[in-house]
Amino acid sequence: MMEILRKSECIRKCKKSKIGDRLPGTSNQEIEDLFKRRKPYEYLQYCYYKLNKVTNAASAAYTYYVVNSDNRDAISNIKFYRENAGVRDTEFIDLELRPYKEHYIRAMMAYEDELWEEVVEEIEKALLEFYKEEERCRAECEGPLLTSAPLEFVSSMAEHYVSMIKCQYNCEDQLSSVFPEDIEDLLPEHYHYLQYAYYKILQADKASEAAASFLTFKPDDKIMMKNKEYFISEGYEDTHKPRPEVLEYVKRREEMRKIIEYADKHLVTTDYSEVSSVHDDSMDDMYGREEEGEDESYKPPFEHYMHKYEDVGLKIIANGNHLNGSKRFASEGFLKDEQCTELSYMIEDYYDNENGSRIISISDIFDKVGSKEDELELSLRLLLRSSELSRHYMQKYYNLTALYFKKTSIVCWGLSKESQYNKTCLPQEDGSCLEDISQLPTDDENEYMSVLYLKDLNNTADLYFLNQNKTQSRNVSSRCGRLVGMKPNEYHNVTIPDIEMRCGVVIKYTTNKKEEEKDYVQTLIALQLMEDEKMTVARKSSEEVLKELKKNGTVVSMTSNDLRDNKAFVADGLAKDGECEILQKLVKLAHLRKINKEEVDLFLDLAEKARLMVEKYFNLTRPLYFDFTHLVCRTAIELKSGEERDDLSHPVHADNCILQPDGSCIKSFPAFTQRDYSAILYLNDEFEGGEFFFAHSNKTEQVQVKPRCGRLVGFDSKEFHGVKAVRKGQRCALALWFTLNPNYKELAHVQARKIVSRILQGNAKKDPLSDLNLDQKDRELRENNKKSSESQMDKGKKSKNDDEDIEDENFSRQREKDSVKDDSSQSVGESERISDKNKLSDSDTLKEDSEGRISQKDESNQKSEFIDSKSDSDVFRLTDEDDLNSMQISEIESESVSQIDSELEVETAGATCSSDVDGQEMCGLKFEPKIDINIKVEKAENGLSDSSENTESPNEKTDL
Numbered sequence: 001m002m003e004i005l006r007k008s009e010c011i012r013k014c015k016k017s018k019i020g021d022r023l024p025g026t027s028n029q030e031i032e033d034l035f036k037r038r039k040p041y042e043y044l045q046y047c048y049y050k051l052n053k054v055t056n057a058a059s060a061a062y063t064y065y066v067v068n069s070d071n072r073d074a075i076s077n078i079k080f081y082r083e084n085a086g087v088r089d090t091e092f093i094d095l096e097l098r099p100y101k102e103h104y105i106r107a108m109m110a111y112e113d114e115l116w117e118e119v120v121e122e123i124e125k126a127l128l129e130f131y132k133e134e135e136r137c138r139a140e141c142e143g144p145l146l147t148s149a150p151l152e153f154v155s156s157m158a159e160h161y162v163s164m165i166k167c168q169y170n171c172e173d174q175l176s177s178v179f180p181e182d183i184e185d186l187l188p189e190h191y192h193y194l195q196y197a198y199y200k201i202l203q204a205d206k207a208s209e210a211a212a213s214f215l216t217f218k219p220d221d222k223i224m225m226k227n228k229e230y231f232i233s234e235g236y237e238d239t240h241k242p243r244p245e246v247l248e249y250v251k252r253r254e255e256m257r258k259i260i261e262y263a264d265k266h267l268v269t270t271d272y273s274e275v276s277s278v279h280d281d282s283m284d285d286m287y288g289r290e291e292e293g294e295d296e297s298y299k300p301p302f303e304h305y306m307h308k309y310e311d312v313g314l315k316i317i318a319n320g321n322h323l324n325g326s327k328r329f330a331s332e333g334f335l336k337d338e339q340c341t342e343l344s345y346m347i348e349d350y351y352d353n354e355n356g357s358r359i360i361s362i363s364d365i366f367d368k369v370g371s372k373e374d375e376l377e378l379s380l381r382l383l384l385r386s387s388e389l390s391r392h393y394m395q396k397y398y399n400l401t402a403l404y405f406k407k408t409s410i411v412c413w414g415l416s417k418e419s420q421y422n423k424t425c426l427p428q429e430d431g432s433c434l435e436d437i438s439q440l441p442t443d444d445e446n447e448y449m450s451v452l453y454l455k456d457l458n459n460t461a462d463l464y465f466l467n468q469n470k471t472q473s474r475n476v477s478s479r480c481g482r483l484v485g486m487k488p489n490e491y492h493n494v495t496i497p498d499i500e501m502r503c504g505v506v507i508k509y510t511t512n513k514k515e516e517e518k519d520y521v522q523t524l525i526a527l528q529l530m531e532d533e534k535m536t537v538a539r540k541s542s543e544e545v546l547k548e549l550k551k552n553g554t555v556v557s558m559t560s561n562d563l564r565d566n567k568a569f570v571a572d573g574l575a576k577d578g579e580c581e582i583l584q585k586l587v588k589l590a591h592l593r594k595i596n597k598e599e600v601d602l603f604l605d606l607a608e609k610a611r612l613m614v615e616k617y618f619n620l621t622r623p624l625y626f627d628f629t630h631l632v633c634r635t636a637i638e639l640k641s642g643e644e645r646d647d648l649s650h651p652v653h654a655d656n657c658i659l660q661p662d663g664s665c666i667k668s669f670p671a672f673t674q675r676d677y678s679a680i681l682y683l684n685d686e687f688e689g690g691e692f693f694f695a696h697s698n699k700t701e702q703v704q705v706k707p708r709c710g711r712l713v714g715f716d717s718k719e720f721h722g723v724k725a726v727r728k729g730q731r732c733a734l735a736l737w738f739t740l741n742p743n744y745k746e747l748a749h750v751q752a753r754k755i756v757s758r759i760l761q762g763n764a765k766k767d768p769l770s771d772l773n774l775d776q777k778d779r780e781l782r783e784n785n786k787k788s789s790e791s792q793m794d795k796g797k798k799s800k801n802d803d804e805d806i807e808d809e810n811f812s813r814q815r816e817k818d819s820v821k822d823d824s825s826q827s828v829g830e831s832e833r834i835s836d837k838n839k840l841s842d843s844d845t846l847k848e849d850s851e852g853r854i855s856q857k858d859e860s861n862q863k864s865e866f867i868d869s870k871s872d873s874d875v876f877r878l879t880d881e882d883d884l885n886s887m888q889i890s891e892i893e894s895e896s897v898s899q900i901d902s903e904l905e906v907e908t909a910g911a912t913c914s915s916d917v918d919g920q921e922m923c924g925l926k927f928e929p930k931i932d933i934n935i936k937v938e939k940a941e942n943g944l945s946d947s948s949e950n951t952e953s954p955n956e957k958t959d960l
């Protein structure tokens, strides 16, 4: 077969040099995805229903529900079949549940109950079935191939063969979907369980064999290596041998992998839009290229991690095979447009060096921060966050155990034209020039390098990678958020653009801790010190605000004790009725682009009060920062008379981790791990439903809180909670997420505060955002901002009683066992990426979180994914420049209240349809089995909306 692949490669080369590359073909991906999502069952259940075959319909509906448990129709259909069609629980059968899954699930349950014999029995059965299923899957790959373009015989064969192998290789991943999510390393996991269960039932020989089998899949697993030592020391060396089926399986996969790798390297069809071959070389390096000094031992771990990153928007667009060298890749999705702009601003006032490049180090930037207002500081923090994300990604991509920053800088080319005239300069990504490509440093095996581009330059300033002979190059264009990874000694050149500058964050990394960049670490420390200083000043004014709150009747009405020991509290009276009304209008008016400064000021003021309450109640020793703030109103869609809903508007989730089916919550990428505390300030109670509740890890309800104007619920972001559906009326709330990590400070918040303070002080400019980045203005603003935060704090004070001291006791009354977590080690930016795609394993959590981190252009999608589709939501956030700019308009237009009210009426009355994820309009829901709408309630087998412990709304009992 290898011979055929080689021949095919040869024919392609010939054709390509004469005729050019063939166009990319159409893919079956969409259809495959639909099947993966079990879409046909949705139709099937409807057809069965129409044919009056209710039990079959129920099973089809259930099969669909298993992987679409967020889907509104899937849920209401199950409910319908159970409650209206009398289908019993036992009759809901997952038609896709294969025996290997069933046994595996049973084994998991037995494991929970520590029934070791049963674990062994079930896992052994699961294994048998798994191998059978895997074989079946491979056999199915041998079907006909839908080729995209007519090929000659040899190439057809090669293409067919390779796609078959790829399909077969994929079988393991396909089978790894056991629950709705994939289980990574499902097959090895079997042996892990087996090893433990055999050990528990004192069959150490079998346990030792299972351990050896597991290690065949994962030879570096530390725990299992320890176990191995144990078994050997206990005299089970003889039995420490992998099972034959394991050896066979692993060997087969390795062979398949090699073929795929070869094919990817030599039979690749170029994607014109992303990576293109610039000048094709002659035929002479056609064979034996693998011997050309490329590191054959290197295998990018695409299989697991990299796919996970793709799911959250970090997508590999070219790997080493596409780029002429094994240790090169290009991925994208690392920065949003506005973040690129933000980072590009930072480098404007620096100078070029004699090469014509501009190299700005982290410490250069930090030096400027000292004398500037917050924006530069926040941009620097963004730089640190995105560098951290790049580091994290590089480490995973190259499968390294540790990777440290060695040199971090922003490098730009093209501001000065000098280098253009300097013919001896071969510009490099790190800002240096080579006279000759052979001058490249020799490989330092500890060193890696990445470039994160900040500009979209349409093929005018590409990076060219050369092959070992320097005869053939591949290029990657500069695009905002695109990351290129390489070894620093890779042969490459940069093209300098004609008119614009070409900028990227260039990082050199090292696997050697001793070489870690001091500047980077020192900058982090210095930023922290700055923070501490600022906080000392801020503390003073915060005491004032808290006093004021107390005086105005804000009370902590429920503490952790009243909230089933959740690390949480409820406070009342934080906002007055009039204030709640103003904020509700703000949501509507932002929508209509008519907001004014007082409203935004109030928004900021209340957000700040909420922040202080949380800080105070939890007795935090470190400051809390706004991570994300938004105002959201949900309007229920009218149901027909007789219709009821008992589902959830926000499914049970935690705000900073991903709730797993087993009740654990994974606090790691890609969750919003930086979020430490959450708070919701409610603005009204003229609606039905919409109760907030804390929940157990199994998603059942613990205790409810009924929203009302001025009521604040504050809690540790790790607490499980949810929101019941809004059945009637409109529910408005200000939702706030806080972080202890200043690197996640919300830039928009700082900017908005600045703009408002300027306007409030009568300094209004025509375009308040236009000069935010100018030094001089910044200095001026800094002063204003200081004053304004004080003035904001004083706002609304009528009389001041300095003798009245805050009773700290009430705030700190519920001092929790849990200490405040330090998340500063979390890699940044990660979560921002997630938001863009809503694709995590536990979609509930993501949906919640996703709202927080989206760029404006994504918002329409995001909103519709996130919201309860039986309600319509309006959102106001500070991240929209247009909204902030429109404050100017409202100053001039100055709306009358009656006008505003009539607009509101019109809007609310019209809000009876909502968009689903695909943007389709859905109106008038009926209780008939349906397809294509989303909502979330409990799994069918747990009983729908099984809310157990409803409590009354809380009483006011503790005085501030």
Ligand SMILES: O=C(O)CCC(=O)C(=O)O
Pocket (backbone or CB within 6 Å): 650, 655, 680, 692, 721, 722, 723, 733, 735, 848, 849
């Ligand atoms: O609106 C609420 O009461 C809570 C919302 C929430 O939990 C969230 O957005 O994460």
Ligand SMILES: [Fe+2]
Pocket (backbone or CB within 6 Å): 653, 654, 655, 678, 721, 848
């Ligand atoms: Fe939440």
